[in-house]
Amino acid sequence: MITILVVDDDKEIANLISLYLENDGYRVLRCGNGREALKLMEEQEVNLMVLDIMMPEVDGLEVCRRVREHSTLPILMLSAKAEDMDKVLGLMTGADDYMIKPFNPMEMSARIKSLLRRSFRYNTEGKATTRPDILQIHSLEINKITHTVTVNDSPLSLTSREFDILHLLANHPGRVFRADEIFQRVWKEDCYVANNTVMVHICNLREKLEKKLGYKLIQTVWGVGYRVEE
Structure with missing residues (x-):
């Protein structure tokens, strides 16, 4: 069963989110602060995190940073603030998606399903469950050991710097790098x-x-940086 961790110090919102997710068939864990969430992450396997930004002790941005040091699990970040900079900070920290409170629970459910589909596809095609030295996004294959890139088994000639940039972005799909x-x-x-x-x-x-690919793999997020979308 897919496990989702809901981290929010507002009990009413956490309960509402949990109710909708449990109705969708997910197993839901709840935490009221970032410190508790980080501890729980060490003890249990979590497939996705719904993470509020403003929390006591350890805020959501810091939780996101720490999680990204060792995990690529999808993170949906929540905030009561609608300013663009909040969204930029969340995505630059490593969040995969972002919603402003108050939000439509049905829209949240749809976004979570989309994040899980993308995560499942990456884990079954990429490095997480097959070979740790290979990343694969559709027809693109990046081999860290041999320092080679192929598209439909056809080699792509890259400089060392180009390879390192591509590997960095592809290893964190959806994340924006400045x-x-x-x-x-x-x-x-x-x-x-x-x-x-x-x-x-x-x-x-x-x-x-x-x-080689016929489409734009590396996206520019204007005023922020670059990312790879699957």
């Missing part, structure tokens, strides 16, 4: 020239991928 974050992770240097350097490499990488 240009300076990509620079730090790939070049492992200070990021004072990150924006132009990363932009050039992303443009070259995107052009090579589109010629």
Whole structure:
């Protein structure tokens, strides 16, 4: 059975979410703060997390950061604030989707089903359940050990930097990476020239991928960064 962890200090909202999810056939766990959620994650297997931002002790953004250090489980983040920066912060922290309170429970249910489908497809096709050295998104295969990329078994020639950027983005589908974050992770240097350097490499990488795939794999989130969508 699929297990969903609901983390919200508002008991009425947590109960409402849990009721709808249980009616959809999910097993639901509940926590009232971030510290309790992190502890529970160590003790039980969770398939998806519904996570409120504003909570006592450890807030939702910090929980998301810590979870992303060791897990790619889908995270749907909730907030009572509607400002765009809240959404940007949530997605940059590693959340997969975002909803503003008050929300339609039926819309939440639909979004959760979509996140679970994507997660299941990734886990059955990608590195999580098959070979840990290979990532696969549809016809694209990225081999970390041999440092090679193929599309429909046809090799794609990439530079070392292009490969590292692609592997970083593909290893976290849906997550938005800022240009300076990509620079730090790939070049492992200070990021004072990150924006132009990363932009050039992303443009070259995107052009090579589109010629082989026939569609745009790497998406630009304007004013934020880049992500790979399955």
